[in-house]
Amino acid sequence: MSGPTSQSLTGLEPLAESIAKPSRRSPASPVVMSWIVLLVSILYFGLPLVGTLIFSLRAQPFGEAYKMMVSDGQLFKDLGYSFVIAIITVLVSIGLLVPTAFWVRLRLPRLRPIIEFITLLPFVIPPIVLVYGLLSTFSGPPLALTGSNLGSDALLVCAYVVLSFPYMYRSIDAGLRVIDIRTLTEACQSLGAGWFTVLWRVILPNLRVAILSGAFLTLAIVVGEFTVAIFLARPMFATYLQLISQTQAYESAAVALMSFAITWAAMGVISLIGRGRQEKIIAGVH
Amino acid sequence: MTSSFSKPRLLTIGATVALLVAACGGGGASTAPTVAPTAAATEAPSAAASAPASAAAGGPAAWVPDPTLLTAAKAEGGLTTIALPPTWCDYQDLLSGFTSATGIQINNLNPDGSSQSELDAITANKANKGPAAPDVVDVGLAYGPKGVAAGLFAPYKVAGWNDIPDSAKDANGYWYGDYYGVMSFEVNTSVITTLPQDWSDLLNEPANSVALAGDPTGSNQAVSAVWAAGIGTGGSLDNAQPGLDFFKQLNDKKIFVPVIAKSATVASGETPIVLAWTYNALADRDQLNGNPPVTVVVPKSGKLGGMYVQAISAYAPHPNSAKLWMEWLYSDQGQNVWLKGYCNPIRYDAMVKAGTVDPTLAAKLPDSSGAALPTLDQITKANTVITTGWPTTVGVTVH
Amino acid sequence: MTQTAQIGDARTAPQPGRRRFSGTVLGVAPFLLFAVLFLVLPTAYLFVGSLQTSTGQLTLDNFAHLTQPYTIAAYEASLEISLVTAILGGLFGFLLAYATIAGGLPKPIRGAIMTFSGVASNFAGGPLALAFIFTIGRAGFLTVFLRAIGLDPYGAGFTIYSKIGLEIVYLYFQLPLMVLIIAPAIDGLKKEWREASENLGASNVQYWRRVALPILLPSLLGSVILLFGNAFGAQATAFFLTGGFIPLVTILIGSQLSGDALGDKNLGYALAIGMVAIMGVTLVAYSYLTRLAERWQR
Numbered sequence: 009m010s011g012p013t014s015q016s017l018t019g020l021e022p023l024a025e026s027i028a029k030p031s032r033r034s035p036a037s038p039v040v041m042s043w044i045v046l047l048v049s050i051l052y053f054g055l056p057l058v059g060t061l062i063f064s065l066r067a068q069p070f071g072e073a074y075k076m077m078v079s080d081g082q083l084f085k086d087l088g089y090s091f092v093i094a095i096i097t098v099l100v101s102i103g104l105l106v107p108t109a110f111w112v113r114l115r116l117p118r119l120r121p122i123i124e125f126i127t128l129l130p131f132v133i134p135p136i137v138l139v140y141g142l143l144s145t146f147s148g149p150p151l152a153l154t155g156s157n158l159g160s161d162a163l164l165v166c167a168y169v170v171l172s173f174p175y176m177y178r179s180i181d182a183g184l185r186v187i188d189i190r191t192l193t194e195a196c197q198s199l200g201a202g203w204f205t206v207l208w209r210v211i212l213p214n215l216r217v218a219i220l221s222g223a224f225l226t227l228a229i230v231v232g233e234f235t236v237a238i239f240l241a242r243p244m245f246a247t248y249l250q251l252i253s254q255t256q257a258y259e260s261a262a263v264a265l266m267s268f269a270i271t272w273a274a275m276g277v278i279s280l281i282g283r284g285r286q287e288k289i290i291a292g293v294h
Numbered sequence: 295m296t297s298s299f300s301k302p303r304l305l306t307i308g309a310t311v312a313l314l315v316a317a318c319g320g321g322g323a324s325t326a327p328t329v330a331p332t333a334a335a336t337e338a339p340s341a342a343a344s345a346p347a348s349a350a351a352g353g354p355a356a357w358v359p360d361p362t363l364l365t366a367a368k369a370e371g372g373l374t375t376i377a378l379p380p381t382w383c384d385y386q387d388l389l390s391g392f393t394s395a396t397g398i399q400i401n402n403l404n405p406d407g408s409s410q411s412e413l414d415a416i417t418a419n420k421a422n423k424g425p426a427a428p429d430v431v432d433v434g435l436a437y438g439p440k441g442v443a444a445g446l447f448a449p450y451k452v453a454g455w456n457d458i459p460d461s462a463k464d465a466n467g468y469w470y471g472d473y474y475g476v477m478s479f480e481v482n483t484s485v486i487t488t489l490p491q492d493w494s495d496l497l498n499e500p501a502n503s504v505a506l507a508g509d510p511t512g513s514n515q516a517v518s519a520v521w522a523a524g525i526g527t528g529g530s531l532d533n534a535q536p537g538l539d540f541f542k543q544l545n546d547k548k549i550f551v552p553v554i555a556k557s558a559t560v561a562s563g564e565t566p567i568v569l570a571w572t573y574n575a576l577a578d579r580d581q582l583n584g585n586p587p588v589t590v591v592v593p594k595s596g597k598l599g600g601m602y603v604q605a606i607s608a609y610a611p612h613p614n615s616a617k618l619w620m621e622w623l624y625s626d627q628g629q630n631v632w633l634k635g636y637c638n639p640i641r642y643d644a645m646v647k648a649g650t651v652d653p654t655l656a657a658k659l660p661d662s663s664g665a666a667l668p669t670l671d672q673i674t675k676a677n678t679v680i681t682t683g684w685p686t687t688v689g690v691t692v693h
Numbered sequence: 694m695t696q697t698a699q700i701g702d703a704r705t706a707p708q709p710g711r712r713r714f715s716g717t718v719l720g721v722a723p724f725l726l727f728a729v730l731f732l733v734l735p736t737a738y739l740f741v742g743s744l745q746t747s748t749g750q751l752t753l754d755n756f757a758h759l760t761q762p763y764t765i766a767a768y769e770a771s772l773e774i775s776l777v778t779a780i781l782g783g784l785f786g787f788l789l790a791y792a793t794i795a796g797g798l799p800k801p802i803r804g805a806i807m808t809f810s811g812v813a814s815n816f817a818g819g820p821l822a823l824a825f826i827f828t829i830g831r832a833g834f835l836t837v838f839l840r841a842i843g844l845d846p847y848g849a850g851f852t853i854y855s856k857i858g859l860e861i862v863y864l865y866f867q868l869p870l871m872v873l874i875i876a877p878a879i880d881g882l883k884k885e886w887r888e889a890s891e892n893l894g895a896s897n898v899q900y901w902r903r904v905a906l907p908i909l910l911p912s913l914l915g916s917v918i919l920l921f922g923n924a925f926g927a928q929a930t931a932f933f934l935t936g937g938f939i940p941l942v943t944i945l946i947g948s949q950l951s952g953d954a955l956g957d958k959n960l961g962y963a964l965a966i967g968m969v970a971i972m973g974v975t976l977v978a979y980s981y982l983t984r985l986a987e988r989w990q991r
Contacts (some may be wrong), residue, residue: 020772042796046806049868053813055835056821056865059828063562068585103812106726113718119721121980125973126728128919131926132968133736133962134943135413136951140418141735148423151730155424166731173732178919186881195915218877224811225873232815234929238404239415240373241426251405253819255381255581259560261827264820268812275808411951485832502847509936512948516936551831552854552938558823563832594988681948685940686765 057268061262068257074262083263085246087231090245091274093161094230097168099225101176104169106219108114109180110211114189127177130170135235142167144240160240167236168229175225183218186279231271320376321412332467335477355650357625359396359618365384373400373615376415376428381577383473390632398615401425409433409514417445429610430619434514436673438469438603447605450617452624457644461669462601471624473573473637474601476592476662477522480575484586485566492594493526493540496567501548505555505565506572510541510684518600519569519681526596531668534676538687545688561586571600572660573636590660597665599638626650638662743962755963767940768967771925774856774941778863779920783913784872785864785877786920793872796880807876810869817866818929825862827935829853854935862930867920876918878912910986911954918979922972 067073077083092251112120130138146153146163189211196206213221237244249267253260304643339492367373373392383582389400404411412431418425433441441447441646442464449467462471473521477488486503490496496504509518519530524537544550553559557578563586568575572590580587604623622628632656645651668676740935746752758764793797793806816824829846830853839846854857866984890900929941942964949961 014951039797042792042798045792045796046798046802047645049785049789053809053865053869056824056828059826059834060820060824062834063558063823064828065560066585096870104727108721108724111717115720119358119718121976123724124980125505125976126732128922128972128976129732129969131735131912131922132965132972133732133739134926134928134946134950134965136414136947137736137962137965138732139741140414141738142731143418143422143426144420144738147424147427148418148605152421154419154422154426157425160424160426166727169727170732174919174922175727175766175870179877182802182874183877183881184911184913185907186878203903207864215877217880220807221876223810224808225814225870228811228815232817234818236700238407239418239426241401241403241424249820251380253556255563255577257556257582260558260820261823264823268816272808276813279804279808327863414951421758502852506936509944509948511945512951513793553826554933554936556819556823559826562827564826564830564832609719 009153046204055267060265064258064261064265067262068151073256073258074266076259077262077266083245086243086245086248087267087270089243090231091227093164093168093242094227095187097165097172097230098226100282101169101172102219102223105173105176105180105222106212106215107207109177109184110189110207113181113184114193124181126225127173130173130289135171135233136223136239138167138170139236139239142236160242160253164236164240164244167240168226168233171233171236175229176222179218179222179225180215183215183221184211187214219224220279223278227275228271231267303346306441310418314377315392325375337553338663356624357395357622358625360621363614363618363621364396367396367618370612370615372508373398373612373619374425374427374429375400375405375619376403376431377405377412377500378402378408378432379405381574382579383573383632383637384577387631387634388623388628391627392619395622396618398618403428408512409437413437413441413446416441416609417444420609423611427607427611429607429608429612429616431605431607432472432602433469433602433605435471435601436670436677438464438605439670441605442468446608448610448613448616450606450620452620454624454641454644455596457641457664458624461641462603462640469603469605471601473639474569474599474667475570475573475637476665477519477596477598477600478572478575478660479591479593479678480560480568480578480591481591482560482563482566482586483589485563489589489591490567490593491591493523493596496523496549497547499549499567502551503565504544504549504567504569505551505553505559507555507568507570509554510688511681516569516599517677518571519679520684521676522593522596522598523569524596525598525666531666531672532675534679535683539681540679541684541688545606551616557581560588572662576636576660592660594660597662599662599665601640601667604654630655633659636660712738739962739965742959743966745959746960752959755960756966757958758827759963759967763851763940764964767942767967768971769854770939771942771968772971774863774931775921775924778860778867778924779917782858782864782867782920782924783871783917784905786868787875788867790872790879794876795882802934806872810872813869814866814873816926819933821862821865821930822933825853825858825865829858829861854938856939859931859934859939863927864926864929864936866927867924870920870923871916875909875912876915879907882908907986911914911983914979914982919973921975924969925972938983953976 065072108123112123121145142163143154145151146159147155153163192210192214193206196210203210232246233244234250236245238247238250243265249260249263252263300349315372336441374617375389378385378389382647389402392398393400401508403415409431412428412433414427415426416431432439447468449464451467452470455467455470463469481489481494483489486499490499501649506516506519508511510516510520520541521534523540524534525531527536527540529536541550546550552563553565555565555570559565560568560578562580570578572592575588575590583587604620606613606620610616616649623632624641626645627642629641629645630650630652632639633652634643636659638659639645642651738801744751744752744753753883759768789817793803825833830836831847834988836846840848853862858964886904886908887900890904897904926943928941931939931941932944932947946961946968948966949957949964
């Protein structure tokens, strides 16, 4: 993708600022209440993880369940593969859904219910139905993808992009709702910007929070997804976890906990990268 | 296809060959002498679980692959198996043993898959010669004829074909029985100190203590447990209803835990008694290795056997490797690996006669004497009764 | 890349107001093409299969089966659990999101909550069921602790293997999903609006009723719909926790489609079509409500 020239942006930035600067600080509200909500949430979300930790530590000798973390190379290989697939999925999903959601909001509001129905279909179609369908559709001519590893990887990514639809579309749509895209777009176009410029330099930066939300969700689905991976015979991490959980009681708890932590850390990294990129693009806005 | 199973009859697992042959001749006896190993299924020596494959397959003769078949198989560049859990019947050693004997790499898909998912994988991959298409399957007995009817299997007869009882194989070689286990109690003895010896004992266990290893509306192992409970409490191979009644009692007394039990729930004490096939229960016991201590009990009555069958996919991307895999599984060495995984291999009786069974492994096999092996018709009938009756008889109470 | 080209084409389309429909539709063509290829085509056999017997004859029996009491009970249980966890998850998720984004908490907490929500929203299936079993199961550490201090939840009739237990577990992924989905909307609440309403003498309640809520309402509705769908389609968690005991539709479908005991696939397909239909009805209701809400917003 070749970005637009910087000339096309002249005069745009202050405009974007005045129209769509997202507010970071918020009006004073009872901070005490916020702390209470936070602490209750920490208890609710923390205790089951503590339960898992306690169980994993029952393995004898102490810490045995975590030994395989260092000894089993397969774990990190599969985890690495999962993250690569996840990142590609996130990028494809953003590339597909941001223009779509933008266009639907701007020009095709009547199509919105239909598009939304399509994006919610992955919830109600059992994954097993989807994967058998993908296998039958893409295992022969004219669309043979399953014959090679690369083709299977591509099919896996496409399946995950489909599974990301509900989360990604909803996040982006919620983000678009709160920025005035019509005014922004018309302002940009009156300044001579093309559609690509509008999307890449104005809409995308304003959707940062929304896209990050969708990206986190997509990343987590892909790292945790099991059915599609196993039937396309891809060495995803979830497949590995499944195998462990079936046979090794303590190790499965340990691996589940570690994968939770690793995925969390990965999202932290993405979040930092996302912020860095954003600041570069609309430097001067903040 | 199913005509040989049409007459309901009770088969005694112990003397498989004699009995099955007799049964197929039209007789329905149940008093044949027992030749099954009789070692009690108590705690295993701790070393049992960790023996390497080569040492485990210590039967008299190591398997030598047929050179012509081996050459053809090697040219295909791999073998794709499906739904072979590593600890199930010690498949991990069968997989690695095959690779070390032939040099052919194995891609094992969906290790936790069900029989249905295996057939579905063949169907979905008919046109696919890639990594997602399975070459061979290991499915529940009922799925043998089902796969043939759908045209999913290719016929093949292994070298030891004649050792497989006629009623446990398709006459044309489309599918063939491989091993069986018996329904048993897997008991965490740090929670349950007095071992239940029979089904009726389960009714006196503490609250929230008995669980199934699957969902009785979808899992063959769970259906079999319900069925076995019925046989042990007044039912029979032809009458599965008492099993549902038994579980209703367990549930009313709040003894039943409606969770899918796993090794982890046994270990945590959440499901101190789990009903599972002997080989799964014993594999769990070895895996937990005394932390906590687990004992596997074969109940005194209602001993129900469950058989699985092997078949080669009609659309196998690697048909010669598939044949070679079958030869390995049914070789003396392969059969002994199944034995090591606490499964009763199908050629067991013939191997006892020939003296090719590893005696130390045979001694560890749970006592399955007197266990009944249902016919296909009985399986289909009981399946229907239990899967449709479970929700209405047992599972209706939703709190 | 094709989408860039098509959007480029659309640039030459007439100004907004004088729309040429065909050109405008091109803007969503890449999405529709993708959806047809990887979602609609592969799952089309679901629709065909639901109208067939196992031997391929045309039949309506599978749909007739949907009216059986047990199947209806399954749809009811699925709907109830999805609705309860969507509303509770939506409520608590909104509270947590608002507290972290606009509640005056230290800034680093926001990043931690957002990323944590990403992980937790997809923590499901076996690991999630086990985590709760280890915690509030009969032998869970919290249960044991409570029993030791004289509060026995199981003595009081609680069990994790119940609808309530399942709902508690579902909130573990529902609540964080709400946090992530609603965050952009909360982020979009402008400080100036609050200041303006305060300057005009509005109370806190008035600000919420007249300003914040109307703006947030479409997003809130949309998020709750998403949570509903998320719970409605969930299978693995309920399956591991209460295997076959709480008859959710997804569990019925699972045992028909991929069970080990002899299932009826075509019936499974019909059950899935039933879910698609319910989702469709839900969306029609949702788009009607959204339109009302957006009118209110203006």
